[in-house]
Amino acid sequence: MxxxxxxxxxxxxxxxxxxxxxxxxxxxxxxxxxxxxxxxxxxxxxxxxxxxxxxxxxxxxxxxxxxxxxxxxxxxxREITPYFIKDIFDIRILLEPALLVRSMPALSESDFADLYGIQQDFENAIAAGDRAGILAGNDEFHHRIYQINPNHEAIRLLRQHDAVIGTMRIRFGYKDDRLQQIIYEHHALLRACRDRDADLAAAIATSHIRNSVVDLIGQSIS
CATH class of the missing domain: 1.10.10.10 (Winged helix-like DNA-binding domain superfamily/Winged helix DNA-binding domain)
Known part of the structure; x- marks a missing residue:
């Protein structure tokens, strides 16, 4: 064993x-x-x-x-190829912006306080080089939003691939500048949510996912 x-x-x-x-x-x-x-x-x-x-x-x-x-x-x-990784993230592009927009109108000041706290813990994990903490913090940030007004079946589909993506991140990590880019994207997302700008929030979420798949494919085949 x-x-x-x-x-x-x-x-x-x-x-x-x-x-x-x-x-x-x-x-x-x-x-x-x-x-x-x-x-x-x-x-x-x-x-x-x-x-x-x-x-x-x-x-x-x-x-x-x-x-x-x-x-x-x-x-x-199943062979883990760039096509397999891209297929997973294509599903996320279809689901995550919709889940974000669904929950955004119901976000309260208490929710934002929680999200900024989660984000700070995420940034602390980055500063400490804590890869497990980075993965947990990023996951908690997004799912904290989706649980405000959840679509449980959509979240279930995302969870099916969360473990695969997380395991690959533990194995391959991130490119040097990707984590700082994620910090910027998270803050941009929070600003759009505060402004209740659904179109901008969805666009940021889509770009965030596309940047992630490019980074992960680059790390896994390098």
Whole structure:
């Protein structure tokens, strides 16, 4: 069993969750190659668990898009290509500006205070070089807005890919100037929301996502 999987036992997560998260990391790290068959017996031995958690982990990774399960042929790894990454972010371009505009009219002064606090924590994480804190802060910033007037099905679709994107960010990081650009984009987004300028806010959100996909593709293929 991998060391990181063993250490995660202490947090009390279900076995399939721990297996899923470790297998996702292993796929992104390239330990399993694109189109490689995932043999259940081998996965059981590698991760030190029985068959049911492996099957559930594979089912969840299929939903995320990292694994393909075919009838009578089993599971294989989805190759992580620039096209795969772009497809994920194309979905986000369709959903995130709409979720932002949906929630914007209901943003209160208390909500803005929370958002500026989240943003400050995000900037502190950047200054400290805390990659996990950066990812958590960026995620919290956006989802804090979307939860004001949520579309739960749209948010569920975003969450399916959040873990994949986060794992890739942990693996590949950001270009040197991207994090400072994100700070600027977040503040611009907050200003547009304060002004209740839906068109500008949607345009900023769209540009923010497009800049992110360009950066991530550049990092992952460099």
């Amino acid at each position: 991998s060391e990181s999987l063993r250490s995660s036992d202490a947090v009390g997560l279900p076995q399939y969750t721990r297996v899923r998260d470790q297998l996702r990391r292993d796929i992104v790290d390239g330990l399993f190659k694109g189109d490689e068959r995932l043999v259940l017996a081998g996965l059981c031995e590698r991760y030190g668990v029985s068959m049911p958690p492996i099957r559930e982990a594979l089912n969840q990774l299929q939903v995320e898009g990292l694994v393909i399960i075919e009838p009578n042929r089993g599971a294989r790894v």
